[in-house]
Amino acid sequence: MSLTFAAQKDLAWSADETISALHADPRFGEKFADHMAIATWTPDDGWHDDKVVDYGPLDVNPASAVLHYAQEIFEGLKAYRHADGSVWLFRPEANAARFANSARRLALPVLPEEDFVASVLQIAATDARWVPDAGESGEKTLYLRPFMIAYEDFLGVAPAKKVLYSVITSPVGAYFAGGVKPVRIWLETKSSRTAPGGTGEAKCGGNYATSLLAQEEAYAKGCSQVLFADAVEHAWIEELGGMNIMAVSADHELITPELSGTILHGVTRRSILDMAPDLGLTPVERRLGVSELLDGIRSGRFPEVFACGTAAVVTPIGSLVDESGETTVKEQTGEITMAIRNRLLDIQFGRAEDSRGWLRQVC
Numbered sequence: 001m002s003l004t005f006a007a008q009k010d011l012a013w014s015a016d017e018t019i020s021a022l023h024a025d026p027r028f029g030e031k032f033a034d035h036m037a038i039a040t041w042t043p044d045d046g047w048h049d050d051k052v053v054d055y056g057p058l059d060v061n062p063a064s065a066v067l068h069y070a071q072e073i074f075e076g077l078k079a080y081r082h083a084d085g086s087v088w089l090f091r092p093e094a095n096a097a098r099f100a101n102s103a104r105r106l107a108l109p110v111l112p113e114e115d116f117v118a119s120v121l122q123i124a125a126t127d128a129r130w131v132p133d134a135g136e137s138g139e140k141t142l143y144l145r146p147f148m149i150a151y152e153d154f155l156g157v158a159p160a161k162k163v164l165y166s167v168i169t170s171p172v173g174a175y176f177a178g179g180v181k182p183v184r185i186w187l188e189t190k191s192s193r194t195a196p197g198g199t200g201e202a203k204c205g206g207n208y209a210t211s212l213l214a215q216e217e218a219y220a221k222g223c224s225q226v227l228f229a230d231a232v233e234h235a236w237i238e239e240l241g242g243m244n245i246m247a248v249s250a251d252h253e254l255i256t257p258e259l260s261g262t263i264l265h266g267v268t269r270r271s272i273l274d275m276a277p278d279l280g281l282t283p284v285e286r287r288l289g290v291s292e293l294l295d296g297i298r299s300g301r302f303p304e305v306f307a308c309g310t311a312a313v314v315t316p317i318g319s320l321v322d323e324s325g326e327t328t329v330k331e332q333t334g335e336i337t338m339a340i341r342n343r344l345l346d347i348q349f350g351r352a353e354d355s356r357g358w359l360r361q362v363c
């Protein structure tokens with residue numbers, strides 16, 4: 001039977017003034033809306049006890065398996081408020097499908113895709129008051145974070161026999177402080193976040209834990225993110241710690257590393273590739289060498305390079321920094337990067353026709 005995530009009675013609600021104050025400067029992922037969706041899985045009962053409850057601490061025992069073996073997965077998507085006040089999600093079915101694939105890779109129970117979609121629609125509807133207007137930055141949203149954790153108190157190394165699924169939400173502004181301006185990226189060719197046969201195409205916490213040291217080092221060098229190369233030859237571009245990467249060629253190809261098994265199948269990546277022809281660009285998914293990218297930037301063959309993902313939308317890359325120095329792409333945001341970014345935001349915020357049926361109305 002499908003899950004409904006019915007809201008419990010007697011939920012607590014923040015005052016309008018509290019929410020408005022947070023919407024004025026939401027930052028990223030620091031404050032959380034009033035409620036959360038939850039459901040439990042056990043082998044005997046399958047998915048059950050699905051409901052929307054007040055946001056609050058989980059009851060996690062120190063022996064809970066997730067704390068020891070990191071058996072967990074998550075997703076990230078956003079709710080957008082259109083000018084007429086209606087609230088919409090962008091391609092939640094794509095997140096549902098990726099979540100199911102992540103679950104299989106981490107030996108977690110699959111949450112049926114329709115139940116995932118029901119959970120995100122329900123929590124977004126319950127906390128619709130928390131979805132900000134786009135605002136001056138044009139990119140304020142309510143970020144939805146579905147996640148699933150091993151919830152069994154057991155220290156044996158085995159797939160958990162009790163699992164918790166939840167969706168929490170957070171009003172967010174721009175991912176990079178300072179809005180849309182080209183960022184410096186550290187090109188990491190020594191440490192890797194994933195490897196062939198590993199969990200690179202799953203969205204699991206372990207992939208992010210392994211990226212944090214390189215990220216700290218990148219910050220220390222004045223960079224805002226890390227671009228990882230492949231783990232075998234350190235010669236092929238993969239993705240950033242939390243975003244995919246694309247290069248625009250002088251002859252209007254939009255080139256992005258192919259899905260090799262070690263990079264995340266980004267929903268933003270797929271959407272931009274699908275709409276590239278509308279903007280006069282030819283989408284190309286193939287291996288992209290580290291030296292091809294750096295040489296191409298220097299020679300002018302790649303006049304624009306950008307990162308893309310739900311959180312940061314489309315963020316221009318101003319320069320790539322590595323041990324040998326800094327390779328500058330552009331000091332200003334490139335025209336094509338901006339056109340792609342605006343096109344995507346216009347669809348998400350209902351300012352352009354959603355000709356591919358990507359939006360799902362919440363309320």
Ligand SMILES: Cc1ncc(COP(=O)(O)O)c(C=O)c1O
Nearest residue numbers: 242243244264266267268309310
């Ligand atoms: C490692 C990684 N790559 C790429 C992406 C972009 O994926 P999406 O466009 O689905 O947000 C993300 C963000 O979720 C990510 O964490």
